[in-house]
C-alpha cells in the first residue's frame with residue numbers, strides 16, 4: 426500500500442527469500458516415506474514505516490523469525506500437504522499472528538523429487554530428481570482474502586520435424602493392423618521409398634488418406650510472416666519446435682476458507698494441468714498436431730487449460746522459441762560437405778525467440 430512520505434509516494438515490504446526446507450512424512454506402518462523439498466520466499470506488507478523514517482524497529486517482524494517460522498510450521502504439519510496449502514498456511518499465520526502485517530505473499534518452488542522404481546517396483550524411500558518444477562504463490566490478506574497462483578517452470582518440450590509424406594504413410598501403414606497385409610515390404614522408410622511406385626504403395630497412400638483424412642503430416646512450421654529487406658528466414662512447414670514452458674495459472678478460490686479440503690488436491694491439479702499442456706503441445710502420438718507458430722500452439726495450450734479446469738480463471742504462458750539451426754557446410758575446394766535435409770541441426774540456446782501471452786475468463790481478476 427502506497428503511503429505519502431515527505432511529499433513522495435512510499436511503498437515498502439520486507440521478507441526472507443529462498444528458505445530451503447525438506448520435509449519427510451511416513452505412512453502409518455512407517456515403511457513408505459513421502460518427501461518434499463521446498464524453496465520458500467516470504468514477503469510481508471506491514472505497518473513498519475517507523476523503521477524507515479525513525480530508526481524504530483518495534484513493528485518489524487525480523488526476517489530471521491520468518492525463516493524460523495518456515496521450519497516450525499513444517500514441523501507442525503504432521504500430514505503431507507501441497508506447496509499451495511503450505512504457502513496459504515504460512516500466509517494465514519503471518520497475517521493473523523502479527524497485528525502489523527496486513528498482507529503476506531508466500532512463494533514456493535518445489536524441487537522435483539520423484540519416487541524411484543527399482544525393477545518396476547516403486548521404492549519405499551528412494552527418490553530421483555526430475556526436471557520441471559512446481560511453483561506457487563499465495564497472497565493472503567488479514568481478512569482471509571486469497572489469491573492463489575500455481576505453475577510449472579523448466580518444462581522442456583521438443584517435437585522434431587516430421588518425416589516426409591511417404592515416410593509418414595509408411596509409418597501409419599505399418600502401425601495399422603488391417604493395412605499390414607498390404608504393407609509387407611514397406612516397414613522401413615528406405616524400402617518404402619524404393620518401392621513407392623508399386624501398386625501396393627499406391628493402395629497404402631489411398632487407404633491412409635482415407636482413414637486419416639487430410640494428411641497433416643508436418644509437425645511445425647512458420648510461414649506468411651512479414652518479409653522485408655531485413656528478413657532472411659525462409660518460410661517452412663518442416664522445422665524443429667523446441668521450448669521451455671513457464672506456465673502459471675490462477676485458481677478462482679478467493680478466500681482461504683474456500684479452498685478444497687482434500688490435502689493434496691493442488692498436487693493432483695498440478696499434474697493434470699501439466700498433462701493438458703503437454704498433450705496439447707504434442708497432439709496424438711501417431712499423428713501429432715501441426716504448429717503454425719509458437720504463438721498458435723501457445724494459445725491452443727492456454728485454451729485447453731481453461732476449457733478443462735473450471736477452477737482456473739486465467740493462465741499465463743511463456744514459451745521461448747529455442748532454435749535448432751539447419752546445418753549446411755561447404756568448402757571452397759569440395760563444395761557442399763553437409764547439405765541440410767531436415768536431419769542435422771545446430772542446437773542453440775541464445776538468442777531465442779520470446780513469446781508469452783495470458784488468457785483469462787472475462788470475470789477473472791488476473
Ligand SMILES: O=c1[nH]c(=O)c2[nH]c(=O)[nH]c2[nH]1
Nearest residue numbers: 647658717718719720746778
Ligand atoms: O513460431 C515462431 N514465431 C515467431 O514469432 C517467430 N519469429 C521467428 O523468427 N521464428 C518464429 N517462429
